[in-house]
Amino acid sequence: MRYNKKSMKIRLDYNNMMSSVIGKDGIKEDDFKTPSFCRDLKKAFKSVEEGKGKGMMGWADLPYNQDEIVEDILETAKSIRKNFEYFVVLGIGGSALGPIATFQALCHLHYNDLPRRIRKGPKFYVEDNVDPERMEALLDIIDIEKTMFNVVTKSGSTSETMTQYLIINNILKQKLGDKAKDHIIATTSKSAGNLIKIAEKEGYKTFYIPDGVGGRFSELCPVGLLPAAVVDIDIKGLLLGAKFMLEECKSDNLKKNPALMSAVLQHLSMKNGKNIGVMMPYADGLKFIADWYAQLWAESLGKNVTLSGKSCHVGQTPVKALGVTDQHSQVQLYAEGPFDKVITFIGVDEYRTTVEIPKGCEEYPNVNFLCGHTMNELIQAERMATEYAVTKAGKLNYTIMLPTLNAFTLGQLLMYFMLQTAYAGALLNIDTFNQPGVEEGKNATYALLGRPGYDEKRMELANAPQKQNKYIIC
Ligand code: PA5
Numbered sequence: 001m002r003y004n005k006k007s008m009k010i011r012l013d014y015n016n017m018m019s020s021v022i023g024k025d026g027i028k029e030d031d032f033k034t035p036s037f038c039r040d041l042k043k044a045f046k047s048v049e050e051g052k053g054k055g056m057m058g059w060a061d062l063p064y065n066q067d068e069i070v071e072d073i074l075e076t077a078k079s080i081r082k083n084f085e086y087f088v089v090l091g092i093g094g095s096a097l098g099p100i101a102t103f104q105a106l107c108h109l110h111y112n113d114l115p116r117r118i119r120k121g122p123k124f125y126v127e128d129n130v131d132p133e134r135m136e137a138l139l140d141i142i143d144i145e146k147t148m149f150n151v152v153t154k155s156g157s158t159s160e161t162m163t164q165y166l167i168i169n170n171i172l173k174q175k176l177g178d179k180a181k182d183h184i185i186a187t188t189s190k191s192a193g194n195l196i197k198i199a200e201k202e203g204y205k206t207f208y209i210p211d212g213v214g215g216r217f218s219e220l221c222p223v224g225l226l227p228a229a230v231v232d233i234d235i236k237g238l239l240l241g242a243k244f245m246l247e248e249c250k251s252d253n254l255k256k257n258p259a260l261m262s263a264v265l266q267h268l269s270m271k272n273g274k275n276i277g278v279m280m281p282y283a284d285g286l287k288f289i290a291d292w293y294a295q296l297w298a299e300s301l302g303k304n305v306t307l308s309g310k311s312c313h314v315g316q317t318p319v320k321a322l323g324v325t326d327q328h329s330q331v332q333l334y335a336e337g338p339f340d341k342v343i344t345f346i347g348v349d350e351y352r353t354t355v356e357i358p359k360g361c362e363e364y365p366n367v368n369f370l371c372g373h374t375m376n377e378l379i380q381a382e383r384m385a386t387e388y389a390v391t392k393a394g395k396l397n398y399t400i401m402l403p404t405l406n407a408f409t410l411g412q413l414l415m416y417f418m419l420q421t422a423y424a425g426a427l428l429n430i431d432t433f434n435q436p437g438v439e440e441g442k443n444a445t446y447a448l449l450g451r452p453g454y455d456e457k458r459m460e461l462a463n464a465p466q467k468q469n470k471y472i473i474c
Pocket of ligand 1: 092093094095152153154155156157158161214215216217299435438
């Protein structure tokens with residue numbers, strides 16, 4: 001598909017972050033000019049620019065280096081669409097949130113309920129938990145003999161994903177014997193972990209997660225591209241959008257680099273005590289982008305040590321909201337509560353459909369005023385009204401506008417947030433790409449369930465303070 005880059009470019013409107021609009025909490029033009037700010041900005045920009053494609057920044061190369069892989073993915077997806085009725089992703093965290101967000105953004109909002117001939121692809125599920133009720137519920141609704149499972153784990157060892165794999169593989173083997181292997185595709189690291197060894201032994205079709213691409217930065221590699229292609233999403237368009245955004249963000253001039261600007265706005269706000277970052281898209285299609293972003297932002301920036309080894313406790317707590325739904329739930333707090341947040345609104349100029357509000361209720365003017373408008377006008381008015389209300393209340397906010405929601409604009413948005421995160425991490429002078437806090441929990445789980453090699457951790461847990469009954473009410 002072809003996209004008009006000029007008309008499909010996403011925009012950043014940061015008026016309501018500036019003190020001239022928002023008042024005392026806002027950022028002043030002069031804040032962008034102080035020598036220490038300019039020095040830190042140049043350093044952060046340079047470290048991201050020079051890091052691209054190296055170390056854990058392999059994600060910045062994905063729009064450029066996957067031609068062959070994309071062809072393989074498209075072929076594989078075509079065969080899955082032809083031969084399977086269900087496609088189930090088994091994964092968690094970065095191995096699940098991107099596929100969920102992209103599916104929600106670019107497929108019919110009731111995709112699984114559509115008749116097969118309209119759907120074009122198999123029914124689609126992403127199982128990102130180990131709640132036994134959810135596993136049983138999945139098994140109740142799929143026909144396992146008509147299901148392709150995509151086991152996705154970069155480390156190849158995550159307990160949740162490997163548990164799901166063990167359960168599914170066991171059922172498949174009981175039902176299909178040697179043919180079980182034709183129902184599993186592995187997406188994992190080529191060089192590390194257990195899944196790659198299992199995949200080679202069992203003969204699974206396998207896609208690789210490049211070493212320099214961490215879980216939460218992996219949506220644009222086979223982790224996200226295969227599931228997206230299976231449901232007929234234009235994955236080349238996604239990559240084109242991401243590439244376009246990379247090229248839009250090549251300057252250290254803040255006003256010419258939107259991802260750098262939003263990282264700076266967030267960074268200056270964090271320094272000023274804004275410890276909460278709300279993301280509020282005004283489109284159901286973007287609902288799970290807020291979930292994907294929450295992991296990206298939280299795991300990347302929530303750190304307790306700087307790159308130079310100094311103790312720090314930084315990060316910003318992401319809060320997920322949906323416009324207009326959460327206007328009737330959280331906006332009261334945003335408007336009148338503490339001055340501790342930055343709100344990122346995401347708007348869409350042109351929704352993919354127009355719904356007119358028909359005539360009716362003539363005798364009730366307070367209802368009838370809606371008639372003759374469209375739902376499109378209503379949602380835009382509500383977005384602008386909420387932006388106005390929180391701005392009037394002095395609460396920092398900015399808006400990212402998508403011309404429309406398609407593969408090209410979504411690719412831009414994904415890359416925008418990955419770059420914003422990399423810049424923000426560099427400004428905070430932390431390791432954006434590790435997650436020791438997550439590893440600690442993973443290791444404790446291994447110890448509790450008796451994984452070999454975790455005796456020391458098991459001892460540590462046994463010696464940890466025990467729960468006291470006096471603090472339990474029953
Ligand atoms: O961003 C990360 O690296 C993590 O949150 C992982 O995505 C998550 O823990 C799942 O790991 P894996 O893909 O190794 O199963």
